[in-house]
Amino acid sequence: MSSPRYAPAVLIGRGVRLAARLRKAGGGSAVPGLVVNRVAPGFLGDVLSSFPEGLVVVSGSAGKSTTTKMLVAILVAHGKRVFTNPSTANITQGLTSALLERASITGRIDADLAVLEMDEGHGARLADRFRARLVLLTNVMTDQIDRFHDAQQVQAMLGRIAARAADAVVLNGDDALLTALAPHAEVVPFGVADAVLAGAPRGLGYAATTPQRITAGTRVVAVTGREARIEVRGEPLSVRLPAKGVHYAVDAAGALAAAERLLGGAFDARTAVGALDAMSPVFGRGEIVTVRGRQVEFVLVQNTASFQLNVDELDEGLDQVLVAMGSDVRDPSYFWPADTARIGRARIVSGSKADEIALQLLYQGVTVDRVEPDLGRALDEFLALPEPDRGIKTIVFTADAMRRTRSHLGLAG
Amino acid sequence: MLALFPELTDVNGDAQNALVLARRAVWAGHLDIRVERLAAGEAPTSTPVAVVLGSTTDPVLPALLAALREVQDDLEGWIDDGVPVLAVGTGLEALTRAIVLAEGRLDGLGLVPAIAEPLPSRAAGDLVVRATEGDLVGYENHSRGLVLEAGVPPLGVVRRGVGDGRGSDGVRHGSIIGTRMHGPVLAKNPALADAMLAAALGGPVSVRGETAAAADAAAARIRTALLASA
Helix, strand or coil: CCCHHHHHHHHHHHHHHHHHHHHCCCCCCCHHHHHHHHHCCCHHHHHHCCCCCCEEEEECCCCHHHHHHHHHHHHHHCCCCEEECCHHHCCHHHHHHHHHHHCCCCCCCCCCEEEEECCHHHHHHHHHHCCEEEEEECCCCCCCCCCCCCHHHHHHHHHHHHCCEEEEEEEECCEHHHHCCCCCCEEEEEEECHHHHHCCCCCCCCCCECCCCCCCCEEEEEEECCEEEEEECCEEEEEECCCCCHHHHHHHHHHHHHHHHHHHHHCCHHHHHHHHHHCCCCCCEEEEEEECCEEEEEEECCCHHHHHHHHHHCCCCCCCEEEECCCCCCCHHHHCCCCCHHHCEECEEECCCHHHHHHHHHHCCCEECCEECCHHHHHHHHHHCCCCCCCCEEEEECHHHHHHHHHHHCCCC | CEEECHHHHCCCCHHHHHHHHHHHHHHCCCCCCCCEEECCCCCCCCCCCCEEECCCCHHHHHHHHHHHHHCHHHHHHHHHCCCCEEEECHHHHHHEEEEEECCEEEECCCCEEEEEEEEEEEEEEEEEEEECCEEEEEEEEEEEEEEECCCCCCCEEEEECCCCCCCEECEEECCEEEECCECCHHHHCHHHHHHHHHHHHCCCCCCCCHHHHHHHHHHHHHHHHHHHHC
């Protein structure tokens, strides 16, 4: 809703953003949002509802960043002008700040539609302030137990977000907690074929998996390394994934299913596949970067299931691994169920929770050469090691350690 | 080392305490000790040297109780023989006489003379408990506390956090040690782990080697940081 009444709030928010950046380069991204939400509480909801082709909300325990980026890439390749938020801005204040970045003085953003990743807790709380055209739900995993006490609670939050969908709720049809939701809008499931599930020895990581696979709709029918076969409208497409792993194939299936629904007759399978092929690896997930002349693979872990899935995807016998756990993990207990023996040897364990994750690794039988809580020092030493005998230098980190790593190494994001 | 129903009781990694005991046993030279996992519905085939029962979420509690009832005779026999049992969170609640929930009351196994009642508010955060093994540290996240019957001793006195409310945490009853400290409580508190191991193996244990030293040094740093703020 374009309205001059937001001009003061937008100006204040920009002033605060400028002040925050002058104080600390790259800092203060949530602060402007905090201020604007205080002076103009209607701003966020009104801007979210102002896109001519509507709002798409992506939420769930894991995979929402990847799925959001894939969906945006497909829509952009089809000529849509899309507003989206960086994955670090998926909670209320950050979202408002992200909108401020692009909003005109009257609180309007020049884009056809918005595709926004929303944290499940904040999304549920915001739910009565927006109306979405489509809601895309990835999965429910046992995640952040100190925030969300159990999976049923996460399910209820996603139910509140799904209730805001007008046209469709595209959801993971293999996740029993999602298929149990009963939104008003039409449910469009995506999922994997029997053979794909059978090939995942530890399952898909959902809190509860449905007894039956879906037989129609968008389905992952095969995954080999970074190649996936995904069936859309009955036609098998060869999709290149941003990194190895069935979970990326499932993310791609969700993005394809949502894109197909949003674009209708304009959806073109080749355009969609081309967009996924061209996607640069998503921020921190299987991303390979070159820093100080060394190739390094970044692996982001967010909860027990993603820790397990990502460790299972590591090449065996890696010679140089750094594991860093940051202060984002309030209760490291929930990293304990993961079987991390495959890591074999960690050259350095770091981050503010270095001792906690070192303890987990040691009891799992991983050799830990050194515990260095100072992440900057750990990164400098790790990068200075000669090129590894096997594989490439690999850094496994939690979100907070990822942010600090990128900042220390002068990488964007 | 028997992990009971880890598919139900490893939400917070509690079941991994069986791994901690087994590793420490090996580090102390008992090379034949390993982890056995009993799934719900399976019958135990041998007598364990120690048992670990972790916590689960409230919606799964009835399933945990049903699984426990199927092995109740075995469990009671082991406890009578002095096999040490570590019970954590809702796993401990399941061993009491009853669990009071918002929607009603569940009967427990009655092996611990106590009932679990709702706390005034949810307890989530660091927990520090002074026990005979020294100050124990861990993390709690739960909404009920045990009300112990007269004469039943708790595990220890709460120095920081909530525990079971009323200033104490957990229980010591026969060979059962119960606590609200979830996750790797035995890894973070090697003294408690080694006391359980000594009871399990019938004599004092002393871990040796580089890995044990590295693990206990990490645990000591975690404990020092938490105790400094307790």
